[in-house]
Amino acid sequence: MKNVVKIALAGFGTVGTGLAKILKENKEWIKKRTGKEIVISKILVKNLNKPRTLIPHPNTIFVDTPEALFQDNDWDILVELIGGIDLPYQLITKALKLGKSVVTANKALLSMKGKDLLKLAETQNVGLYFEASVGGGIPIIQTLKESLSGNKIKAITGILNGTANYILTEMSQNELTFSEALNQAQEKGYAEADPSLDIKGIDAAHKLTILIFLAHGVVYPLEKLWVKGIENIETQDISFAKELGYVFKLIAQVKEKSGHLQAGVFPALLPQKHILAKVDGPFNAILVQGNAVGPIMLYGQGAGDLPTGSAVLADIISLIKNNYAPNNTGFIESPFKDANILDNVSVVCEHYFRFQVLDKPGVLSALSGIMGEHNISIAQAIQKAQNKKKGVPIVFLTHRARLGDVEKAINEINRFDFVLQPTVHYPIIH
Structure with a gap:
C-alpha cells in the first residue's frame, strides 16, 4: 500500500490555498492520523503566469486546462474548489467515471445537480464528499451522516450565511442602515462585489437543500423552498425588534410534521435569549433537534481559507481512512425520492x-x-x-x-x- 496520496486540485483561490497551508503546516500530524503523506500533485488554475506566493509541494504542477489536469490520471482524489456549475460538473463527472473519489465545497452545484452526481458516484462505488459545502469549518455533514444517523431529525434551524449575519449584527448593534452594513461587509471581505446570493437568501437555500437530503433522505427541490432575503429590512424594524426584546436573523429552517416537510429561508425575529440570537458577525450556527438526542448546536466560522480548508481536508482523510469506500449520504442506498412538502x-x-x-x-x-x-x-x-x-x-x-x-x-x-x-x-x- 502506497504511503503517498496524490490530490488533483481544481481551483487555487481562498479555500485551495487554505488547504495547501494546512497540509504544509500539519504534515507530520496528518501522518500520525492517516499513515500517509497527502500531496497536491496538480492544480487547475485560470492563469499560469500569476505569481504564486505558496507552492504546495516541490513536485506540484500547475495546469490551465481540464485536459491537462486529467492527463495520466496519476492522482487519487479530485478536490473541486472552483465554484459555479458547468465546469465543476464536467470535472466531477469525469473523475467519478474514471473511478476517482471526489471532494467538493460546491453547495450550488450539489443543490442543483447533487442527485445526478450522487447516483453516478454510487454506480461507480466511489466517494463524493462535501463537508465544506455547508457551514465552512462546522462538521455538520459528518454529524448528520454518522453521529446522528440513529436519530429521526425533527427540525434543523440555522444561520447558514455569514455575510447576512454580519450585516444584521451591524444594523442591530451599531445602528447602521442596510447599505452601510453591506458596504462595510464588502470592505472587510465578508461580502462579494455582487452580494446577491447572500443577501437574497439563495446561498443559505442551497445549503439547506443539502442538509434536508442528509437529515431526511429526500430531495427538496430548490425552486420549492420559500426563500426571502434581508435586503428590505429597515432600521426602524431593527429598532422596534430590539425594544420588544427580539433580534433579526436570516434563518434557514426545516421541520418534519407527520412525514411531511416545511422548509424555507427567511428573516425572522428571535427572542434575545434564544441561543441563535447570540450568534453574531460572520459566524454560522446550526441547531439540530433529534428524536433521541434532543437539541444540539454546532457553531463556528462559516467561511474563510483555514476553516473551510479544514473541512475539505477532513473529507480527504475520511476517504483515506475508509480505503476510499464511499459513505456519501449516510444511507445504505442513497434515497432520491422527492420530499412530501407541506405548503x-x-x-x-x-x-x-x-x-x-x-x-x-x-x-x-x-x-x-x-x-x-x-x-x-x-x-x-x-x-x-x-x-x-x-x-x-x-x-x-x-x-x-x-x-x-x-x-x-x-x-x-x-x-x-x-x-x-x-x-x-x-x-x-x-
Whole structure:
C-alpha cells in the first residue's frame, strides 16, 4: 500500500490555498492520523503566469486546462474548489467515471445537480464528499451522516450565511442602515462585489437543500423552498425588534410534521435569549433537534481559507481512512425520492407586523378588526408618533397564527386608503 496520496486540485483561490497551508503546516500530524503523506500533485488554475506566493509541494504542477489536469490520471482524489456549475460538473463527472473519489465545497452545484452526481458516484462505488459545502469549518455533514444517523431529525434551524449575519449584527448593534452594513461587509471581505446570493437568501437555500437530503433522505427541490432575503429590512424594524426584546436573523429552517416537510429561508425575529440570537458577525450556527438526542448546536466560522480548508481536508482523510469506500449520504442506498412538502401557508407561528398609516381615529380598530376576521390574535401593540405627513408606525406582535391567514389579512389591510406603505411582516421564532 502506497504511503503517498496524490490530490488533483481544481481551483487555487481562498479555500485551495487554505488547504495547501494546512497540509504544509500539519504534515507530520496528518501522518500520525492517516499513515500517509497527502500531496497536491496538480492544480487547475485560470492563469499560469500569476505569481504564486505558496507552492504546495516541490513536485506540484500547475495546469490551465481540464485536459491537462486529467492527463495520466496519476492522482487519487479530485478536490473541486472552483465554484459555479458547468465546469465543476464536467470535472466531477469525469473523475467519478474514471473511478476517482471526489471532494467538493460546491453547495450550488450539489443543490442543483447533487442527485445526478450522487447516483453516478454510487454506480461507480466511489466517494463524493462535501463537508465544506455547508457551514465552512462546522462538521455538520459528518454529524448528520454518522453521529446522528440513529436519530429521526425533527427540525434543523440555522444561520447558514455569514455575510447576512454580519450585516444584521451591524444594523442591530451599531445602528447602521442596510447599505452601510453591506458596504462595510464588502470592505472587510465578508461580502462579494455582487452580494446577491447572500443577501437574497439563495446561498443559505442551497445549503439547506443539502442538509434536508442528509437529515431526511429526500430531495427538496430548490425552486420549492420559500426563500426571502434581508435586503428590505429597515432600521426602524431593527429598532422596534430590539425594544420588544427580539433580534433579526436570516434563518434557514426545516421541520418534519407527520412525514411531511416545511422548509424555507427567511428573516425572522428571535427572542434575545434564544441561543441563535447570540450568534453574531460572520459566524454560522446550526441547531439540530433529534428524536433521541434532543437539541444540539454546532457553531463556528462559516467561511474563510483555514476553516473551510479544514473541512475539505477532513473529507480527504475520511476517504483515506475508509480505503476510499464511499459513505456519501449516510444511507445504505442513497434515497432520491422527492420530499412530501407541506405548503408554507400552513406554517403556524407568532408574527411581527408594522403598518405605516395616517394618524386618525378608527385606524387601530380597523386593523385589529381585519386581524380578528382572519383568526389572528394581537398580543402586543405599539404606536409611535412621527411626522404626520409621513404617517405613524403601528407595530403588532401576535399570538400563533397560520401564515395563510396572515397573507390574506395583509392583502386586505394594504387596500385601506389610510395605509401609506405596504405592510411589513416577519415571522417570530422561539
